[in-house]
Amino acid sequence: MTATRRAFLLAWRLQRWEIVAVAIAAGALSLVALQLAFRFDELVAGCRAAAVMVAPCGGLDFAGTIYDTANQEKLYLVRQGLAVFPFAAGVLLGVPLLARELEHGTAQLAWPLARSRARWLALRLLPVVLIGLVLVTAAAIAGQVLARSEWPVISPDANFEGYGERGIPPVARFGVVFVASALVALWIGRQLPALLVAGILAGAIGTGLSIAHGSWVEPVEGNPEVFQPIDSLGDMNVDVRYRLNGNWISDEEAGDRFSTFDLEGDNPNAAELPEQVIYVLHGERYPEVVVRESAAVVAGGLGLLLLLLLMVQRRRPG
Amino acid sequence: MMLRAIRLALSLQRFELRLLLGATLLVTVAALALAWQTRVVREEQLACYRAAPPAVEGSLDSPCPEQDPTLELLNDASAFAKVGVLGTPFVLGLFLGVPIVAREIEARTASLAWSLSRSRRRWLLLRAAPVLAVVALASLAAGLAGDVLTHAAPWFEGSDPGFEDSWSRGPLVAVRGMAVGGIGLAIGALLGRQLPGLLAGGLVTIALVAVVTITIDGWMRDAAEPIAVGPEQVISGKIYGSDYRDDATGEIVSDEELYLADGEMRTDEYGIPLGMTQVYYMVPGTRYGEFVLRESALFLVAALLASGVAVAAVSVRRP
Numbered sequence: 175m176t177a178t179r180r181a182f183l184l185a186w187r188l189q190r191w192e193i194v195a196v197a198i199a200a201g202a203l204s205l206v207a208l209q210l211a212f213r214f215d216e217l218v219a220g221c222r223a224a225a226v227m228v229a230p231c232g233g234l235d236f237a238g239t240i241y242d243t244a245n246q247e248k249l250y251l252v253r254q255g256l257a258v259f260p261f262a263a264g265v266l267l268g269v270p271l272l273a274r275e276l277e278h279g280t281a282q283l284a285w286p287l288a289r290s291r292a293r294w295l296a297l298r299l300l301p302v303v304l305i306g307l308v309l310v311t312a313a314a315i316a317g318q319v320l321a322r323s324e325w326p327v328i329s330p331d332a333n334f335e336g337y338g339e340r341g342i343p344p345v346a347r348f349g350v351v352f353v354a355s356a357l358v359a360l361w362i363g364r365q366l367p368a369l370l371v372a373g374i375l376a377g378a379i380g381t382g383l384s385i386a387h388g389s390w391v392e393p394v395e396g397n398p399e400v401f402q403p404i405d406s407l408g409d410m411n412v413d414v415r416y417r418l419n420g421n422w423i424s425d426e427e428a429g430d431r432f433s434t435f436d437l438e439g440d441n442p443n444a445a446e447l448p449e450q451v452i453y454v455l456h457g458e459r460y461p462e463v464v465v466r467e468s469a470a471v472v473a474g475g476l477g478l479l480l481l482l483l484l485m486v487q488r489r490r491p492g
Numbered sequence: 493m494m495l496r497a498i499r500l501a502l503s504l505q506r507f508e509l510r511l512l513l514g515a516t517l518l519v520t521v522a523a524l525a526l527a528w529q530t531r532v533v534r535e536e537q538l539a540c541y542r543a544a545p546p547a548v549e550g551s552l553d554s555p556c557p558e559q560d561p562t563l564e565l566l567n568d569a570s571a572f573a574k575v576g577v578l579g580t581p582f583v584l585g586l587f588l589g590v591p592i593v594a595r596e597i598e599a600r601t602a603s604l605a606w607s608l609s610r611s612r613r614r615w616l617l618l619r620a621a622p623v624l625a626v627v628a629l630a631s632l633a634a635g636l637a638g639d640v641l642t643h644a645a646p647w648f649e650g651s652d653p654g655f656e657d658s659w660s661r662g663p664l665v666a667v668r669g670m671a672v673g674g675i676g677l678a679i680g681a682l683l684g685r686q687l688p689g690l691l692a693g694g695l696v697t698i699a700l701v702a703v704v705t706i707t708i709d710g711w712m713r714d715a716a717e718p719i720a721v722g723p724e725q726v727i728s729g730k731i732y733g734s735d736y737r738d739d740a741t742g743e744i745v746s747d748e749e750l751y752l753a754d755g756e757m758r759t760d761e762y763g764i765p766l767g768m769t770q771v772y773y774m775v776p777g778t779r780y781g782e783f784v785l786r787e788s789a790l791f792l793v794a795a796l797l798a799s800g801v802a803v804a805a806v807s808v809r810r811p
Contacts, residue, residue: 191691192687195691266691269687278598362507364507366687369687369690370512
C-alpha cells in the first residue's frame, strides 16, 4: 500500500462522519442548484419563442433575469447555502484534524513515531484538504452554472451577482478557513471549544471579505442614466456619495437637503439639491476582482499554514 | 458529595460554559438595554407629541420626527438581539448536551467512571442534570429578556403582542433549550463521539422543530375563528384568511362572491364594500398562552423521550 493511499484511508477512518456530512451538503447544494439552473434554461428557451414579453419572460428585457416567483425562495436558500458552505466545510473538516488527536492523547504516540512532525502534519492534512477542495469545487461549479442560467443575457464572468457563491472564490475561502480552523484546534486542543472558536473566526473572515469586497480594484462613477436594472446588469455598487456644485458633502447634509425638498410645492431650493453619485465596479472587472481576492486569500492561507507548521513543531502533544 | 458532582460536571465543560454563557449574557443584556432605550426614546417622542400643536387636517408630516431615526436604529438592533435569543437554546443545548456522555466515551474515561459509580443512571443524572439546568436557566434568562424587548416595541403600546416574536421570547425558549439539550445528550450517548454527535444532533433538532411547527400550525388553523374587525380597530392574533360580513343579514361572503354579485363594488374610505364589515379568520392574541403551553408540552415530551433514550443508551452500551 502506498503512503498516499494509506494517508487517504487514515483520513477516511478518522474523519468519516465529517467527510460524509460535507459530501451530503455539497451533493444536496449542487443538485438543487443544477435543478434550478435547468428550470431557468427551460423557461428562457420558452421565452425565446414567445411573442409577448410578459412575466416570466418580461424580466429578461427589464432586469436580465426571468421573473420566476415559484422558485424565488428555493433560489434564495440555495444561494445562501452556497455562500456559507465553504466556511462551514472548512471549520468542520479543519477542527477535528488536530483537536481530536490532542484531546484523545494520540498525538503523544503519533508525533514521536513520525519521521518528523511536519511530515505527520502533511500526511494528515493533505488528504482531508484535497477531499474538501473537491467537494467545495463541485458546489462552486454548480453555483457557476446556476449564475449562468439565472442571468442568461450576460456572461457569469462579467457579472458580480452571486459573488462568493461560485467559481474560484469559494474554493480559496475554504482553504483559508480550513487552515485557520486547524490552527485554532492546535491552540485549544479540544474539539467542541475549537469548533465554537473556529466558527466565530470563520464568521469574522467572511465579514472581513464582504467589507473588503469593493476595495480590490478602484471603483468608478456609475452612469447616472440608469433607468432599469438591465442598464447596470453585472455591475456592483460599492459606495454612494453626494456632490453639490462640484463639492463633496456629507451624507447627513445631503439627507437634510433632501428632507426639506417639497415634492409638490414650488421647490425654491431645487438648485441646492445634491447630486447622488454611485460608485460602481463594472461587470467586466469581475475576473480581476476574483484574481486579486483569491490571491490575497491564498497568500493568507499559506501564511497561516506556515504558522501551523511552526506551532506543530513547538506544541506539547498532551 | 452532590455539590462535588455538580462542580465536576460543570468544570468538565468550563471552556464551552464560559464562552456560551458569556454570549448568552451578551444577548440578554443587549436585549434588555435595547428595550430600555426604546422605552426612553419613545417616551421622549410621546412627550413631544403631547406638547405639539394640533395637527393640520390633511397634513402627513410628523410633528416629532427627531426620534424616528433613533427608534429605527433601535428596531434594527432589536432584530439582531431577537435572532440571538432564538438561537440561544439550540446552540446551548447542542454544544453542552452532546459532550456530556460523548466526551467520556471518546476519551475512554467512561469505563473507569461507570465502574466506580454506584450505578450508571446515577452517574448520568449527576453529570447531565447540572448542565441541562444551566441550559434551561440561561435560555430562560434570554427568553425573558426577549419578552421585555418585544413588549417595548412602540407598536405594542397598550396592546397585547399576541403571537408576535413567539420564537424569541418567554419561557418557551427555556423549554426548547431543555429539549435540544436532551437530544444532544441522547445522540452523544448513542454515537459516543462529539463532532458526529453534534452533526446528528443538529439534524434531529431540525426535524423536531419542523414537526412541532407543522403540528402547532395545524392546531392553530383548526382553532381560527371568524372575528369582525372595524376599520380602525387594533387587532392582535394570527390571521389565516379574510372575508366580509353582510351587516344586514350577518351572512359571510368572500371577495369573489361580492365581485360576482356586484361588478362595480362600491367601497368606503377604507376600501371596505359598503354595508359590509371585514371578517378575519384568526386565532386571537389572547390565546397565545394556551398555544405556548401546547408547544411546551410537545418539546417537554421530546425532552423526556430523549432523556429516556440517553438513560437506555448509557445503561446498555459498552463504555
